[in-house]
Amino acid sequence: MEEIRIENLTKDFDGFLAVDDVSLSINSGELFSFLGPSGCGKTTLLRMIAGFEIPAKGKILIGNTDITDLPPYKRQVNTIFQNYSLFPHMTVFDNVAFGLRIRKTPKLQIIERVKEMLSLVKMEDQANKYPDQISGGQKQRIAIVRALINQPKVLLLDEPLAALDLKLRQHMLIELMNIHDAVGITFIYVTHDQGEAMSISDRVAVMNHGKIVQSGPPDDIYERPASIFSAYFIGETNLITGEVIGIEENYVQLKCPDGAGNSLELDSTFNFPPYLGQELTLSLRPEKIAISRSKPRYQDDINVLKGTIEDILYLGSHTQYIVRVGALKFRVFSQHKRVYFDDKALDWDEPVWLFWHDTDSWLINQIPENVLSFNELADGGVNHYQRSSKRPYQA
Amino acid sequence: MRNGNYNQTLNAGAQKTQSRRNLMSWLLTAPALIWLILFFLVPYFIVVIYSFLTPDIYDVQFEFSLEAYRQALNLQYLSTFFQSFRLAALTTLLCILLGFPVAYYIARAKDKVKNTLLVFIIIPFWTNLIIRIFSWRIFLSYNGVLNDLLMRSGLINQPLEIMRTDLAVLLVMVYVYLPYMILPLYSVLEKLDFTLLHAAMDLGANEIKAFFRITLPLAAEGIFAGSLLVFIPALGAYLIPQLVGNQRSLYLGQVITYKIKNIPRNWPMASALSLTLLVFVAILLVALFALYKRSKKLRRV
Numbered sequence: 001m002e003e004i005r006i007e008n009l010t011k012d013f014d015g016f017l018a019v020d021d022v023s024l025s026i027n028s029g030e031l032f033s034f035l036g037p038s039g040c041g042k043t044t045l046l047r048m049i050a051g052f053e054i055p056a057k058g059k060i061l062i063g064n065t066d067i068t069d070l071p072p073y074k075r076q077v078n079t080i081f082q083n084y085s086l087f088p089h090m091t092v093f094d095n096v097a098f099g100l101r102i103r104k105t106p107k108l109q110i111i112e113r114v115k116e117m118l119s120l121v122k123m124e125d126q127a128n129k130y131p132d133q134i135s136g137g138q139k140q141r142i143a144i145v146r147a148l149i150n151q152p153k154v155l156l157l158d159e160p161l162a163a164l165d166l167k168l169r170q171h172m173l174i175e176l177m178n179i180h181d182a183v184g185i186t187f188i189y190v191t192h193d194q195g196e197a198m199s200i201s202d203r204v205a206v207m208n209h210g211k212i213v214q215s216g217p218p219d220d221i222y223e224r225p226a227s228i229f230s231a232y233f234i235g236e237t238n239l240i241t242g243e244v245i246g247i248e249e250n251y252v253q254l255k256c257p258d259g260a261g262n263s264l265e266l267d268s269t270f271n272f273p274p275y276l277g278q279e280l281t282l283s284l285r286p287e288k289i290a291i292s293r294s295k296p297r298y299q300d301d302i303n304v305l306k307g308t309i310e311d312i313l314y315l316g317s318h319t320q321y322i323v324r325v326g327a328l329k330f331r332v333f334s335q336h337k338r339v340y341f342d343d344k345a346l347d348w349d350e351p352v353w354l355f356w357h358d359t360d361s362w363l364i365n366q367i368p369e370n371v372l373s374f375n376e377l378a379d380g381g382v383n384h385y386q387r388s389s390k391r392p393y394q395a
Numbered sequence: 396m397r398n399g400n401y402n403q404t405l406n407a408g409a410q411k412t413q414s415r416r417n418l419m420s421w422l423l424t425a426p427a428l429i430w431l432i433l434f435f436l437v438p439y440f441i442v443v444i445y446s447f448l449t450p451d452i453y454d455v456q457f458e459f460s461l462e463a464y465r466q467a468l469n470l471q472y473l474s475t476f477f478q479s480f481r482l483a484a485l486t487t488l489l490c491i492l493l494g495f496p497v498a499y500y501i502a503r504a505k506d507k508v509k510n511t512l513l514v515f516i517i518i519p520f521w522t523n524l525i526i527r528i529f530s531w532r533i534f535l536s537y538n539g540v541l542n543d544l545l546m547r548s549g550l551i552n553q554p555l556e557i558m559r560t561d562l563a564v565l566l567v568m569v570y571v572y573l574p575y576m577i578l579p580l581y582s583v584l585e586k587l588d589f590t591l592l593h594a595a596m597d598l599g600a601n602e603i604k605a606f607f608r609i610t611l612p613l614a615a616e617g618i619f620a621g622s623l624l625v626f627i628p629a630l631g632a633y634l635i636p637q638l639v640g641n642q643r644s645l646y647l648g649q650v651i652t653y654k655i656k657n658i659p660r661n662w663p664m665a666s667a668l669s670l671t672l673l674v675f676v677a678i679l680l681v682a683l684f685a686l687y688k689r690s691k692k693l694r695r696v
Contacts, residue, residue, distance in 0.1 A: 050597060072596040073596045073597070077597075078597055079594070079597045081593070081594060083590065085588065085591050085594035086594075087595075087609060089613055102608075103599060146598065147597075
């Protein structure tokens with residue numbers, strides 16, 4: 001079932017390691033995403049699979065054939081480029097027919113296949129238009145069928161939705177999924193947009209500095225991040241470092257200094273063998289935390305902290321609270337549901353209780369090395385270590 | 396009523412500004428217009444009139460005649476026309492073949508290299524054409540640099556007779572007109588999105604197919620512009636055939652010049668030949684332009 005295998009793939013540009021010893025395999029029919037910030041090497045990796053970059057080291061196999069040294073036009077791989085790269089001097093029809101004409105397919109067959117492809121994306125009536133006469137979403141569709149008509153084993157998509165506006169992007173995302181289901185070939189999708197990657201992928205590989213940091217199904221990556229980078233890059237999270245003071249079968253007790261002279265004792269789940277005295281990082285998603293004026297009545301398997309609201313950001317679907325506990329700051333998302341909510345809205349500087357279930361936090365076998373690189377990742381986010389907060393506005 | 400008045404005054408005001416603007420634009424274009432009328436249209440008019448007059452030893456007799464046109468269209472002159480057309484066509488073709496790779500290379504080079512290379516293309520314009528042609532004479536002549544090099548390297552035993560041949564004319568023509576081809580080609584190739592070539596290769600086209608199906612059609616406008624810039628001046632070339640060519644095969648520019656230079660002078664003949672060339676070129680241009688427009692129109696179905 002394995003379609004693509006990548007072995008120790010390495011690529012450098014004048015000494016800069018764009019892709020650093022990457023190995024992985026992608027299954028047949030899978031929708032696999034590479035997710036990472038710009039410059040993480042995901043596009044370079046894709047271009048090597050397509051044949052536009054020659055790897056410095058390593059191998060790429062499709063099926064059982066080594067394609068590492070094949071030129072792009074001899075690979076059973078097609079690419080959707082970021083700006084679609086439709087040929088401006090050809091009609092929609094000619095664009096789609098390009099691959100077949102190159103292979104000298106009989107004319108009648110070309111007409112039939114192109115029509116079939118255009119009907120797949122409901123563009124039959126646009127066949128005679130030129131690329132500059134159709135909309136962005138339509139260009140996207142044409143780029144997809146222009147590639148699919150060649151019946152590739154693998155379709156590579158390089159940030160295919162980056163040039164579209166938000167609503168269209170959501171729409172095309174669903175359409176891409178439908179096309180993937182309809183044709184059943186392997187899709188490799190490259191994006192920096194976690195939302196895109198999470199929603200359509202069977203599996204995601206998170207990349208940073210040319211390496212795959214973590215790969216797996218989207219929920220696995222979100223709920224059980226293997227590194228500080230994947231915890232921070234995907235979604236939002238609170239990270240707290242602490243020392244292991246107790247190990248039970250299902251959870252670890254962590255002693256976390258709050259930076260103001262006190263220690264918090266927090267319980268969390270894990271999937272690696274920790275030892276007493278080990279320094280670890282706890283990742284806690286903001287939406288997992290409950291916020292309330294009153295102390296929770298039941299406290300079995302629940303972590304409870306007392307803090308003060310420092311910032312309130314109304315975000316429509318939810319409100320983001322920044323709550324100070326000692327010198328630490330917690331980000332908390334709270335949805336606007338009256339049933340679970342205190343009658344009166346929470347206010348600035350109000351003392352509140354934060355609580356969450358033990359199994360809703362996750363331990364990472366890593367401690368942040370340097371706060372700076374951390375801040376770069378957390379664009380506008382709260383840092384739990386040293387950064388002092390500035391109020392965006394005063395209530 | 397008040398409203399109507401207001402609108403009227405507004406219109407009057409707008410008209411006033413409009414007419415002032417018209418006057419301004421006329422005043423601004425006037426110098427160029429006068430210049431063109433005096434030094435382009437009037438001389439051309441004189442040429443047209445002269446072509447219908449009767450030749451005299453030094454000047455013309457003001458007596459209507461179609462003799463010049465009758466002669467211009469006889470076999471002897473038609474072969475001269477053909478000779479000039481062939482030279483211009485060959486020059487254009489060679490300029491495309493030599494200029495395309497150069498323009499392509501410059502367009503794909505890094506910015507710094509790009510600018511340096513463009514300066515190299517422009518540098519020849521800083522030196523007088525006659526000087527450059529004479530340096531070619533030194534290079535190509537019987538005891539010249541080229542023959543010397545070839546003899547020393549042992550490739551030939553006898554010096555080659557290149558100077559004063561049609562080959563020499565063609566060589567220097569290509570040398571002189573090449574920049575006029577490279578620059579428009581460069582300007583279209585620079586705008587060419589090279590990811591389109593990647594897309595073509597991704598879809599199964601090798602480098603050669605990608606070139607003929609993507610690069611060439613998208614560079615067509617540049618090839619067209621460059622060809623005009625080379626072909627038309629090359630048709631009337633005088634200096635280069637005169638300085639490096641021979642007197643057995645004369646080109647049109649030379650023939651026209653001799654009609655005026657040699658005594659008895661034949662102004663009507665020279666004028667008629669010039670105008671016939673003009674008509675040929677005009678027909679050619681109209682045909683090419685129609686072709687170009689049709690290909691554009693086809694794109695806009």
